[in-house]
Amino acid sequence: MKFSVKRIDMESDGSYIVVLNETRAISEGIHGADRVMVVKGNKSLVAITNLSDITIKSHQIGVFEEVWKKLELDDDETVDVFxxxxxxxxxxxxxxxxxxxxxxxxxxxxxxxxxxNKLSRIELSAFVTGCYIRGLTRKEIFYLTKAVVDTGDTLQLNRKIIVDKHCLGGIPGNRTTMVVVPIVAAQGLTIPKTSSRSITSPAGTADTMEVLANVNLPITELHSIVEKTNGCIAFGGSVNLAAADDKLIKIRHPLHLDPEGLMLSSILAKKVAVGSTHVLIDIPIGPEAKTKDTRSAKRLGKSFKRLARHFSMKVNVTFTDGSQPIGNGMGPVLEARDVLKVLKQTHDRPIDLESKSLFIASEMMKMTGIRKSMEKASEILRSGEAYDKMKEIIEAQGGRPDVKISDLKPAKHSKEFCADRSGKVIHVSNHATARLGLACGAPMDKDTGLFLHHHVGEHVESGERLFTIYTRTKSKLDYVYSLAKQFRPLRIV
Amino acid sequence: MKFSVKRIDMESDGSYIVVLNETRAISEGIHGADRVMVVKGNKSLVAITNLSDITIKSHQIGVFEEVWKKLELDDDETVDVFxxxxxxxxxxxxxxxxxxxxxxxxxxxxxxxxxxNKLSRIELSAFVTGCYIRGLTRKEIFYLTKAVVDTGDTLQLNRKIIVDKHCLGGIPGNRTTMVVVPIVAAQGLTIPKTSSRSITSPAGTADTMEVLANVNLPITELHSIVEKTNGCIAFGGSVNLAAADDKLIKIRHPLHLDPEGLMLSSILAKKVAVGSTHVLIDIPIGPEAKTKDTRSAKRLGKSFKRLARHFSMKVNVTFTDGSQPIGNGMGPVLEARDVLKVLKQTHDRPIDLESKSLFIASEMMKMTGIRKSMEKASEILRSGEAYDKMKEIIEAQGGRPDVKISDLKPAKHSKEFCADRSGKVIHVSNHATARLGLACGAPMDKDTGLFLHHHVGEHVESGERLFTIYTRTKSKLDYVYSLAKQFRPLRIV
Incomplete structure (x- = not known):
């Protein structure tokens, strides 16, 4: 069958998509999502068909950008379709x-x-839903992880030991990675860390690191940065590690389908792809964390260890307190300030972030056989070695290593939210603070967000400030303040 | 957020789809398939977001045709997005x-x-897959059917009795509807029949009827045709009966997911929507039919009856022989000739098609309380009343009622496929004949297809013709002939 090309100035999601006239296609026995071979001269490709009943005429074939480019087409040119x-x-x-x-x-x-990109979204969604409902056996999870690694890029570092960490997330402000990486790298360990951007929180590690340096690093650049500095903090989405996983995540998102098998393989495939030998998985536990109780945390930890063994990768699991936000800042700039305060050891640094980072760094060091790891990690941080290493990494990633904390200014409109009674803080809600941070404009408006003045267990007086809201406009400030009154993220009794 | 409109000259599947720049969207916390409100002046709509990282710039919003039209947009115009x-x-x-x-x-x-059209394909596919794996309870099937009817158009005929039929299909040439409708309508019963086009066979009833008349009838037209003639044979896809079902079928197609619940509701919703009171379901049984054995046919029959009771609709089920094609022609024109031969009672009419049609018509008549229904149906056919009724229907549907069989010419290139041995025909393959018919060009090339000279049980001599192939080009003729040699659709022993 011959069709006349009509360009659609739009790419699809990487798939080759062509659009045929619905009446014509059905009379040819072609249905939506059927495959057709599109031939132009000696070039050809297999495309997924969509059907249109208005804009595409019977003799036409609409081609999205990927097909247009691949076949080097011109408008109204004739192609053969089978x-x-x-x-x-x-x-x-x-x-x-x-x-x-x-x-x-x-x-x-x-x-x-x-x-x-050979599968349509309908098929991908059916796969994810099928995995979710039917579950995956241990073997299937291994095959999946292996396939994800084998079909994506890998980082080939010639190092005997490569360490890595992953936190299951859900805790606002939890920027340990940006403290842990410099400590561990300063100790001489190799840590090619890739992180995600925010999904449902005011900032992801990649968003916060982006305040200080470039995080969109192609794999060759990432390679040379790690060769030079022992570490990096890059945006995982910018490298093609575990490419299949990135595509599956997009399908999982709308229905929040997180089949455990896909989640395990998603996390570990990225570690295998960078050649990790020792990986620490941090599972925060709390009523508003992803993992609600110790029992399911332990089961999950075992599944990680079991899967890792197939790849000769050592995995340790730590269970940490996920009941409230870590650090004071929420939002990229405010979190970057927290991180620099810890690295520079200022007197007003957030001690909870420092403690958790030291714990994780020391656990990672211990895994590789380093003794007295907590003492060593603390010394590296206290002495400024970690800060020096962070400056090296920032410079390697194209940032300004001499950036001052005062250079990182929060958004200009701010308002304090104060206690309406005296008492003890017994709860700080992860959900509510994250929602407020997002409402401020974070992570897009990097300098917006919340600064938390009190954590659980602290005593506050009536009228004392609980947190400060930072926004770029006065109207947003008022909006977030009214939301805060509604949410009441801190509970005082 | 404000975005600048970029038109995409292409409609989606009816959904409102907008495309945002991927980097921008993610930094705004918007993911693929998330919903956004798009506002222009006092007009607004809810759209599903797709993400692009090349053709859509950070400040742009790509809009598909549906959104473009609904909001009456112009290129580079600014819209608000939340x-x-x-x-x-x-x-x-x-x-x-x-x-x-x-x-x-x-x-x-x-x-x-x-x-x-508020759900994305990812979500629809997850729904269909979920229904397939989890199954639907009887109540859920009832709720589904009711919802499909209530959200689609309905035909409001002021008749006490409305009859209908449905055949589960899979049998090439099985054009009983076009004989049954005129018989039943001539008897005075009301039968507003909607049929499908071919999916995997050389012709569907709608494709074959289209040789004689217009089958794309909007519901108002369908209404007045049935008021006038008691019957019609229309393409179901052209009316908005059970609109939800048509959309779900498109999602079920790529993975051939036919959850029984969806299938039952799909068939009966269309009957409820036209107000049917008495429905005959024909389930052909055979190794190459959709239903392979009597046991599953009986189970299916029960499910139909059970569901129908919720709608005060009487359903009877017939089990018929689905082991070989019915009639001689396969392909719209060749099948239309078969139908006219039966209606005109020519000496060379296909007796198997006539017998099956009479059986179904008489069973339908019997359901409504008509006695001696077989005698009556036979008499209506023999006397020419059925043919007169068909001419009325053809005319009402805008066709030529006086069309002669000789006006319906098969495609000009033809070749006979002959027996290479003498013996008895013990098998005629539904699959192989359908494949050959499709290869001829049917249903698109309406005059192409196969004409079967022998059925199971007949004796043939070596060299005697088994079937004739009709195509529009010599090269296709040779191709189908070579395929036929490979498939050998008739087995002779």
Whole structure:
């Protein structure tokens, strides 16, 4: 069949998508999401069909940017189109949905097609839903993780020991990574850390590090930074590590489908891809943390360890207090200030962030056989070695190493939220503070957010400030203040 | 947030879709498939976001045709965009995925959002997959069917008895509807029949009827045709009956997910929507039919009856022989010729098609209390009353009632496929003949297809023709002939 090209000036999600006229397509026996071979001269590709009944005429084929570029098309040019069978991986997805077990080959075939954008969103969603409902066996989780690693980029560092950490998250302000990486790297360990941006909090590690340096680093640059400084703090989304996983996360997001198997493989695949040998997983536990109780935290910890063994990777798990925010700042600039205060050892540094960072750094050092790791970690931080290392990393990542805390100014509009009674703070809500931070404009407006003056256990007097709100406009300030009155994120009795 | 409009000259699947720059969106906390309110002046709508990292710049918002039209936008115009929560129906989809039971309210909420195009394909696919894996309870199937009817158009005929039929399909050439409708309508019964186009066969009833008349009938036209003639044979896709179902079918197609609950509701919702009181469901049984054995056919039959009772609709089920094609022609024109031969009672009419049609027509008549229904149906057909009724219907649907069989010419290139041995035909493959018919170009090339000279049980001599292939080009003829040699659709022993 011959069709006349109509350009759609828009890329799809990487897939090759063509659009045919619905009436024509159906009469040709072609349905939405069917595959067609599109041929122009000696170039060809397999595309996923969408159907249109208005803008595409019977003789036309609408092509999204990816197809347009790949086939070097011109408008109104003629291409040949043949229906072809759908990818075999769809059969394996069906197998999973039907309750079957996927072999290593089946899983690789699915993940390879995910990376190559050969599957439509309908098919990807069916796969994720199938994994969620049917669950994945230990073997399947291993095959999945291996496939994700094998189909993505890997970092090839010639180091015997490579350490890494991951925190399960859900705790606002929890920027330990930016303290841990310089301590551990200053100790001489290699730590090629990739982090995420915020999903539901006022800042992710990548958003906060971006206040100080460039975090969008291609893999070659990341490689040379780590070679030079032993460490880095990069945005994971900018490197092609575990590319399949990034695509699956986008599908999981709308329905918040977090099948444990996909979550385990998602986290560990990225560690395997950078060649980690020793990984510390931090599982904060709390009513408003991702993990609610010790029992499920322990079960999860075991699953991590079991999966890691397949990759000859040592995993230790720490369970930490996830009942309230860590540090005082929430929002990229305010959190970056906290981090610099700890590294510079100022008198007003957040002690909870320092303690947790030292604990994690020392646990990581201990894993690699370093003795008296807590003393060593504390000494590295106290002596300024960690701060010097952070400056090295900031410089390597294209930032200003001599940045002063006073250079990092919070947004100009601010208002204090004060206690309406005297008493003891018995609860600081992760959810409510995160919501308020987002309402301020963080992480997009980097200098906005909250600064928390009190944590759980502290005594406050009526009228004393509990937290300060920073926003870029007066109207937003009033809005967040009214939200805060509604949420009441600190409970005082 | 303000964005500058960039038109995408393409409609999506009816949903309001906008495309934001990926980096910008993520920094604003907006993810793919999140919902945003798009405001222009006093007009606004809720759109599903897609993300782009190339063609859409940070300040731009790409809008598909539906949004462009609804908001009456201009290129480079500024619109306001606010993130808003996702529809509640997503919670109910999640509930089904998590194994919960959906209430009438939950199901209605999902189906309403399906019809209003408020759900993304990712979410729809998760719903279909969830229904497939978790199954639907009888109550859920009832709620689903009711919701599909209530959210679609309905045909309001002021008749006490309205009959209908449905065949589960999979049998090439099986054009009983086009014989049954005129018989039943000539008897004075009302039969507003909507049919589908081909999905995997050389012709669907709508494709074949289209050879004789217009089948794309809006509901008002369909109403007046049935008022006038008692019957019609229309393409179901052209009316908005069970609109939600049409959308779900598109999602079910790529993975061939046919959850029984969705299938039952899909079929009966259309019958409820036209006000049917008496419905005959024909379930052909055979190794190459959709239903393979009597046991599952009986189970399915019971499910149909049970669901129908909720709508005070009487359903009878017939089990028929689905082991081989019915009639001689396969392809719209060749099948239309078969139908006219039966209606005109020519000596060369296909007796198997006539017998099956009479059986179904008489069973339908019997359901409504008509006695000696087989005698009556036969008489209506023999006397020419059925043919006269068909001419009335053809005319009402804008066709030529006086069309002659010889006017319906098969495609000009033809070749006979002959027996290479003498013996008895013991098998005619539904799959192989359908594949060959499709390869000829049917249903798109309406005059192409196969004409079967022999059925199971007949004796053939070596060299005698088994079937004739009709195509529009010589090269296709040779191609189909070579395929036929490979498939050998008739087995002779």
């Amino acid at each position: 229906p072809i069978p759908s990818p075999l991986s769809i059969e394996y997805i069906k197998k999973k949905i039907d309750g079957g077990k996927l072999s290593e080959h089946d899983m690789f075939s699915i993940i390879e097609d995910v990376v190559k | 993130p808003i929560p996702s529809p509640l129906s997503i919670e109910y989809i999640k509930k089904k995925i998590d194994g919960g039971k959906l209430s009438e309210h939950d199901m209605f909420s999902i189906i309403e959002d399906v019809v209003k």
